[in-house]
Amino acid sequence: MASNAPVGKPTDMSSPRLPKVAGIDSTVPAPPDTVAPLPGVPSAAPPSDAALPPGVLIQDRLASWVSDLTTLHELTERLIKTDSLDGALREMLGAGAALVGARRGMAVLEPADGLGPTSTIGLGLAHADLGTIETVPRGSGSYGRLLDGLPEADPPGAGLPGNGPTAPRRPARVPEPIAIRDVRTEEGLDPRHREVAARLGYAASYALPLATEEAGRLGAAVWLYDEPAEPDERRRHLIGLYGRFATEHLARLLQVERARARVATVAEELLPSRLPRVPGVRLAVRHLTGPQGGGDWYDALPLPEGALGLAVGSVSGTGPSALAAMGRLRASLRAYAVMEGEDPVAVLSDLELLLRLTEPARSATALFAYAEPAQRRIVLAGAGHAPPLVVGDHRTEFVETSLSAPLGMLTCWEAPSVELSPAPGETVLLYTDGLLRRTGDATDRAFARLHAAASSVPRTDRSDPGAVADHVLRTLLPGGLDPAVEGEDVVLLAARFE
Incomplete structure (x- = not known):
């Protein structure tokens, strides 16, 4: 042929x-068989010169x-x-x-x-x-x-003798x-x-x-x-x-x-299906997951008297066990926030005690903020977590929070809370460490790049917290989050105060 x-x-x-x-x-034509052909190798067509x-x-x-x-x-x-x-x-x-x-x-x-x-x-x-x-x-x-x-x-086992799982x-x-x-x-x-x-x-x-x-x-x-x-x-x-x-x-x-x-489906099911609507503040979130699914999470829940609880955090590890731990940690924080949300230090202290008693081999970082949008007042506390970033027309600066250890690292965790008052039109960005580490830069360099990205948000986009979050992500991660590359998840929660 x-x-x-x-x-x-x-x-x-x-x-x-x-x-x-x-x-x-x-493409050199193979000669006719002069010896037994090797197994699995087809015979070649005879050459023109059989001599x-x-x-x-x-x-x-x-x-x-x-x-x-x-x-x-x-x-x-x-x-x-x-x-x-x-x-x-x-x-x-x-x-x-x-x-x-x-x-x-x-x-x-x-x-x-x-x-x-x-x-x-x-x-x-x-x-x-x-x-x-x-x-x-x-x-x-x-x-x-x-x-x-x-x-x-x-x-x-289908169609063969034996119907057990090992058939x-x-x-x-x-x-x-x-x-x-x-x-x-x-x-x-x-x-x-x-x-x-x-x-x-x-x-x-x-x-x-x-x-x-x-x-x-x-x-x-x-x-x-x-x-x-x-x-x-x-x-x-x-x-x-x-x-x-x-x-x-x-x-x-x-x-x-x-x-x-x-894994991505499970992670999404463990996080809020939608963000709450609270007068005086507009919310937007961006959550990017890695190939194995990390333990990064966020939450936003309405609290009594028009208050709002905002939280971001990360548990150690990746895969299903980290997702399960993230779900338990987030559910516990919601319960503590409802009971004593006006005191973020108490919320994180209870969370640290629970983690130490139930999962002593695991650590976690967390940041919880108790916001009163009507008064444009925020009280927050962090446990080994990166500080929030305030973005506005007249300033772009990190919130000065006290240095504290992650949850589960000390026998007793406690750190002072910090209070801030965002001006009308300013957006507060809460994020996980994955946003910084995914840049591939050293920590100080990553913080500088994050600050520069937030400062460069066009004025026409600053009224939309979703546009602010998108601009920051595009600037820091221009190629997006490669799902094939191992690494931490990325969470970016933006709250714009009216």
């Missing part, structure tokens, strides 16, 4: 070629295998460095195009268990082109036939790739398929299932040829090996992505 040979054109002029790797030309000495034939064949292995090694090394589903899909799509000799393609992520996430990305195709392809009935498109025809792997699982059936050499002449295609192919200018396709027997179906990839063609046996073998590796990598990233989503 010709390698990617367009109909009616010379093969050597139109056949896509693999890139040269390590000085070896991977070459056996030693030369074996050397050429080994060179071809080394080149293929080197190519696969480099491509898989690049793939394994991706740490997101989108990045892995794009890398897989580009590498696959080089292996099968195509210029364009698309990958569809659609896990068979229906739990998502789902996405479609293209290579050399605009967003509108992807939408056009999706108008083809799934039963006619090659990737759609792969997606609809591949079940997910059975749960443990073996029955692997899913993995379908064969689908090659359409010529869309114009292929039998059984929907007319819409031929119409879309003509509109987008492709004449052939090769679709590969993104599936393994253990992982089940994750999706499918399809590469498009400008002229009638299909990959030869060697290219099919290479893309098959690469596709299995890519699927296993995608399966791992999928589990990580789902775990992150679950």
